Amino acid sequence: MSTASLGVMDAISQRHSVRAFTKEPVTPEQLDALFQAARLAPSSLNSQPWRYKVTQDPAILEQFGTKEVSRTQTWLAGAGAIIACCADISGYVRDTQASVFFYKEHNIMQGDTMEGVEAYAEREASAAESAKFGAAAMNVALSVSFMMLRAVEMGLGTCWVGMFNEQKVKELLGIDPALRIVGLLAVGHPAPGQPTEHNRKPLEEIILP
Numbered sequence: 001m002s003t004a005s006l007g008v009m010d011a012i013s014q015r016h017s018v019r020a021f022t023k024e025p026v027t028p029e030q031l032d033a034l035f036q037a038a039r040l041a042p043s044s045l046n047s048q049p050w051r052y053k054v055t056q057d058p059a060i061l062e063q064f065g066t067k068e069v070s071r072t073q074t075w076l077a078g079a080g081a082i083i084a085c086c087a088d089i090s091g092y093v094r095d096t097q098a099s100v101f102f103y104k105e106h107n108i109m110q111g112d113t114m115e116g117v118e119a120y121a122e123r124e125a126s127a128a129e130s131a132k133f134g135a136a137a138m139n140v141a142l143s144v145s146f147m148m149l150r151a152v153e154m155g156l157g158t159c160w161v162g163m164f165n166e167q168k169v170k171e172l173l174g175i176d177p178a179l180r181i182v183g184l185l186a187v188g189h190p191a192p193g194q195p196t197e198h199n200r201k202p203l204e205e206i207i208l209p
């Protein structure tokens with residue numbers, strides 16, 4: 001089903017985590033469209049630390065459903081594709097600093113703001129590895145959100161999976177050990193009977209007085 005005329009709010013409302021897929025393949029064009037959306041996400045100092053590794057190999061997808069890889073989330077084996085959403089932490093630090101040089105060189109920011117940006121980049125560079133991961137992962141998550149909404153627009157379903165064995169997934173997909181995997185995104189054509197309700201906190205609980 002093509003839903004290409006959806007507005008942004010329609011895509012937001014119609015997105016649900018999908019954990020059951022039909023056997024209809026996810027095409028290379030659909031994957032490309034997801035990555036095109038992913039690359040347009042905002043990021044701190046335009047560092048774009050997201051890196052994506054996709055698999056559609058049935059034998060590998062089968063492995064994703066196992067106890068060792070995902071604590072027996074067997075439904076993952078039925079996905080049309082699984083995307084490992086990674087953070088390049090050294091790239092994040094490097095590209096953050098490169099942006100600072102660029103802003104300075106081209107006089108894009110001045111005075112106190114420029115000093116603030118320089119201090120931010122220096123802080124990031126000397127931060128603990130866990131803090132760097134948190135900052136890079138925040139950027140990756142935004143990019144994945146863009147993919148999730150673009151998927152809805154194309155009639156695809158997705159589910160972010162945070163429960164996985166990072167080491168095992170790196171081995172399965174041949175991912176550079178220096179990268180960190182922030183999450184997995186399962187993608188496919190939703191099987192009938194997907195949830196239609198959102199279980200969410202009311203605005204009064206999330207808007208602070």
Ligand SMILES: Cc1cc2nc3c(=O)[nH]c(=O)nc-3n(C[C@H](O)[C@H](O)[C@H](O)COP(=O)(O)O)c2cc1C
Binds near residue numbers: 018019161162163183
């Ligand atoms: C960081 C993160 C980790 C998640 N991990 C899993 C997971 O391991 N397995 C799973 O089935 N769903 C996972 N989810 C999906 C959530 O359960 C789901 O988004 C939430 O219940 C709200 O439902 P909805 O996405 O249908 O609106 C995760 C979502 C996020 C954002």
